[in-house]
Amino acid sequence: MEVYLCNARQTHNITGKKTDESDAQWIQRLHSCGLLNSSFLPDDRIETLRTLVRYRRSLSNDSSSYILRMQKSLELMNVKIHTVISDLMGKTGTAIVEAIINGERKAEHFLPLVDGRIKADRETILKSLEGNWRTEHLFLLKQSYTMYQFIQNQLLVCEQEVEKTLQLMAAEKQEGVIENIAPKSTYSANPLKKKTKNEPTFNTREYLKMIHGTDVIAIYGISETVITRWSGTKKISLLMTMNSIKKNSD
Template identity: 55%
Template sequence: MKKRASVKGSTVNMPLVNPNAAGIDVGDTIHAVAVPEGRDETPVRSFGAMTCDLEAIANWLHECRVDTVAMESTGVYWKPLFSLLIQRGFEVYLVNARQVKNVSGRKNDEDDARWIQKLHSCGLLKSSYLPDDEQEALRTLVRHRRTLMQDRGRCVLRMQKALEVMNVKLHTLIRDITGKTGTRIIETILWGERTPECFLACIESNIRADRDILLKSLQGNWREEQLYLLEDCYTSYQYYTGRIACCDAAIERQLQRYRGDSLGDRHGHGKVGDG
């Protein structure tokens, strides 16, 4: 009991650093919001997580004369509300849960929001730079491109496995089966060719190997199910290659917008708790 009193009492006599601070406990479906005492008859409210609810949160914060907000969240639930509040002119902190956890007496989300508001009003929440909307958009596209590359890489591994099961030793001739030579050989196989001599025309002149070794390496057992897997994975590989090209174009457009904004004396306008 003494420990609880000391924890709660530690902020009672501290000066207000941010008198217009609000605290928000962000959840998947419910956001608990606390404003300073005396700003509303109900200084702690719970809102939904739909876009209309986020607008209602911003409107209420304006009505309560709030200018700075601290949010605690897990996952990515904070992103829509964070973006909206930034657009509406608030200073927004995204704080790490470790800064506000382990406080005795907090029983629910509204208690959490009230505690975050108290800590933020006393200036006790650490913060660091958070990328703005343009930078976050660029990071999102780059992460998506990385995922597409990983998906495409898995297609290549499956093609290699199908060729190996058919005892086609293509990987012993070339390092990259998706290069010019590898692509030509795979497409020739998928077109129905099975004679090793016919594959020789697909091989680039810079690939130096004995003719007999080439012929033996390209002689397979042509199992029907493996031919199907090879075709399916090659189709998927081409699909992901196209998606990566589209993603590259989106990244370039975002870079152009970012470069344009950089000329206008851009500054980051959000803060995030230390991770």
């Protein structure tokens, strides 16, 4: 009989007085009937990848929280620019926030910083940039922006470690031979999939293709972030099996 590491939730339904002996007998009975599922035990490489990806997700969440803090500081100063542009930390938003931190206060002076693709008209933009410029909120805005920049730098460093780990995993699958990975901007993504802001900056797709032997990101509804987090787990095997069944049925 093979030894399993199981989730305790699968074995707790035992009636009567519970003792170590009766508990062991019940678990053995469940296992002999094939009713227990083995938990996934990652190897060292997968454990490293899992730790790094989870840390990256934590940094990404922290980054989002500081964006919300910047929006709150602007809102409390009656500056509504974050309601006019879709992304406060995009090209236009970043330029305006930096200008505010550097001391700019006149609404019309912000107009040259607005990207031509912004749909809002000139009058709406000017109104959204008329604030009361309270000192304490300007201070908090600067603090939040500084922390946001720091976290973004930490994200880049973390992604470098993730890429190194994926390189090692790909090398193991490819018998030590890794072809040159094209930069992310040069490969054609699935046009049906919308690129998300939190995707890794490097070409995750090619590494995962070498590791799993198929283009798992081509599966509908799967992003690079999700599939990296799932790599080496039972979820990825199940996902690939389901996708294969779907293709055969089509």
